[in-house]
Amino acid sequence: MFSLTQRFQQTSNQAITCASVVSIFIIATFWAQLYHNNVFSLSSQIANVKPQINLRTSRFYGSVNGKPKENLRIAFDLDADLTPLFNWNTKQVFVYLTGSYNDTKSSSISSEVTFWDKIITEKADAHVILKNVKSKYAIWDAKDKISEKDLDIKLHWNIQPWVGTLVYGETTGETLMTTPAYKKNSAKQKAPQKDASN
Numbered sequence: 558m559f560s561l562t563q564r565f566q567q568t569s570n571q572a573i574t575c576a577s578v579v580s581i582f583i584i585a586t587f588w589a590q591l592y593h594n595n596v597f598s599l600s601s602q603i604a605n606v607k608p609q610i611n612l613r614t615s616r617f618y619g620s621v622n623g624k625p626k627e628n629l630r631i632a633f634d635l636d637a638d639l640t641p642l643f644n645w646n647t648k649q650v651f652v653y654l655t656g657s658y659n660d661t662k663s664s665s666i667s668s669e670v671t672f673w674d675k676i677i678t679e680k681a682d683a684h685v686i687l688k689n690v691k692s693k694y695a696i697w698d699a700k701d702k703i704s705e706k707d708l709d710i711k712l713h714w715n716i717q718p719w720v721g722t723l724v725y726g727e728t729t730g731e732t733l734m735t736t737p738a739y740k741k742n743s744a745k746q747k748a749p750q751k752d753a754s755n
Contacts, residue, residue: 584721587646591716591724594641601637601712601728603654605689610704610739619697627703627739629696631656631672635687635712637728642716643680650677651715652685654692656708656734660700670696672710704739 591597609632612625620626635654642650653674660666672692677683697703710732716724 580720583646584718587644587718587721588724590644591642594644596641597726599637599639599641599714599726599728601635601730603633603635603710603712603730603732605632605634606710606732606734607632608734608736610737612739613695613697618695624701626697626701629703629736631692631734632689633672633687633692633710634689635685637685637712637730639677639683639685639714640680642714643683646718646720647680648678648717648719650683651675651717652677653713653715654710655713656696656710658706658708660698668698670694672696702739704736706736708734708736710734 609630611628611630613628614620614623614625618626618628633654637652639650639652651674654672655669656672657667657669660668672694673690674693675685677685698706711727712730713725713727715726718724
């Protein structure tokens with residue numbers, strides 16, 4: 558005759574086995590639907606990118622010991638329909654706009670920075686249309702300069718499902734941009750800007 562412990566163990570094993578089978582089925586059908594919707598071939602339009610470079614002395618903008626450092630922001634237009642990323646197993650989608658560049662013209666070392674991001678929780682909000690929006694984040698390089706660099710601007714997405722692992726991808730549209738040289742004698746950029754929070 559089975560003891561109470563053996564009965565509990567048998568029941569637990571059956572429950573875990575059933576839960577595992579159901580989870581595998583959910584993940585498999587989730588991925589099948591993503592491939593059916595061609596989510597890894599989604600396109601986006603990134604246009605009208607306008608870079609602006611300032612000098613910042615705040616530690617929040619990368620400066621060290623109060624030394625001014627070049628800081629980059631952009632304004633941009635974006636049109637991306639991300640509704641195919643949503644199905645019955647999608648909890649939310651994290652979308653973000655990045656710029657990748659090489660440290661120098663001859664260097665093969667690539668850096669990637671994030672200008673803007675958004676969390677989308679509803680399919681109705683998944684068609685993202687932005688006009689002349691400023692980047693959420695101020696960007697600086699590990700070195701003093703971020704001017705005169707060639708940036709490849711792309712839109713990435715990340716699905717957080719209810720069941721399963723995170724799914725990463727990027728849209729096929731991209732924009733190439735060269736950051737301008739910093740002009741010390743510009744009317745808007747005569748002196749380094751200071752941040753009161755430093």
